[in-house]
Amino acid sequence: MSHVSSHSPHGQTPLHTVQVLGGGSAGSSAHVRSLAAGLAARGVRVTVCAPDEAARLYDFADAGARHVTVPRSTDPASVAALRVACADADLVHAHGLHAALRATVALTGRRTPLVVTWHTRAHVEGARARVLRLLERRVARAAAVVLGTSSDLVDRARGRGARDARLAAVALPAPRRPDTAEEPDCLLHKARAELGAVDRPLILAVGALERNRGYDVLLDATRTWRHLDPLPLLVVAGEGPERAVLQRRIEDEQLPARLVGCRDDVPELLAAADVAVLPSSWESRSVLAQEALHARVPLVATAVGGIPELVGDAAELVPYGDAQALATAVVRLLADPVRRAELTRKGAVQAATWPTEDETVTQVLSVYDELTHPLPYS
Secondary structure, eight states, rough: OOOOOOOOSSSSSSSSSEEEEEEEHHHHHHHHHHHHHHHHHTTHHHHHHHOOHHHHHHHHGGOEEEEEOOOOSOOOOHHHHHHHHTTTTEEEEEESSSHHHHHHHTTOOOOOOOEEEEEEOOOOOOOOOOOHHHHHHHHHHOOOOESSSSHHHHHHHHHHOOEEEEEEEOOOOOOOOOOOOOOOHHHHHHHHHHHHHHHSSSEEEEEEOOOOHHHHHHHHHHHHTOOOOSOOEEEEOOOTTHHHHHHHHHHHTTOOOEESSSSHHHHHHHHHHHEEEESSSSOOOHHHHHHHHHOOOOOEOOOOOTTHHHHTTSEEOTTTOHHHHHHHHHHHHHHOOHHHHHHHHHHHHHTTOOOOOHHHHHHHHHHHHHSSSSSOOO
């Protein structure tokens, strides 16, 4: 591991970084917790500015950070709270566009370096897309360094005027182990029984029920495999604004699908699944894709955003919006144990190429070091 200093440029006091979270998607919140723990272990002083609900879920204090409540809002009080929290920071690191925008405003008039990580991108159209472009441009130009979690996000940041944009793949935090003495096979049987998939194939999708996630296409795909015996069951874990629309379709069209809401046992559900599906219109480093490959569950995913780069040849990739291609890939996999075994083997090889949490922290800390210990001009 390369040596990176955790001291601030002002002598022997520890480097003080402020991590800023906006709404905090599961991916960015888990990354900030992992980063906070890794930085604190290296002697860095870490403050996490985040809404209370993110702090409750991710317990930043337990990771060695100080938590400061900053609501998910651009109102003046929120920006003022952030400005106070950043007063003695050597460096501020914002995660996501809205957090970065607030940090940019809070740091106005200060020379504190700002690092921004783009974990994902928003899906908006029309006038809102124009506003989004302006916000992205403002943030990209204000940041000393923009870190993109996939190559297309790095390109997007450069296109928006970032002075320095780099690929910084975010590690998937180690999976939580179930607090139980039960045997894995028993747990899998329990999970399948609860979902109603004991004697039938189980297909799992995980993620917020939003339009850009492609669940409408996935429901179209289930119609294609209704002739199969036993009939595969699609289970979707997640909550969101599209729930009522999707539930109505399942009932009206009598589709072999269940919406099971937000779950805290996704690793167990995934381990019980025969195939995982990711039908999104865009993803950077999908948590589900990473978890599926780690869990050796065959994956069918859309060839969008950072997915091809992430999974390589270890998944079946299909075009976004093509229900027939999605259904065909799933049905083929269910009928082909040799191909399923090949994908799980390739998945393990591919997953081994992804950065560890430790490597992620080291890369981020080297960026901090660069910005807080600038090399003298030769």
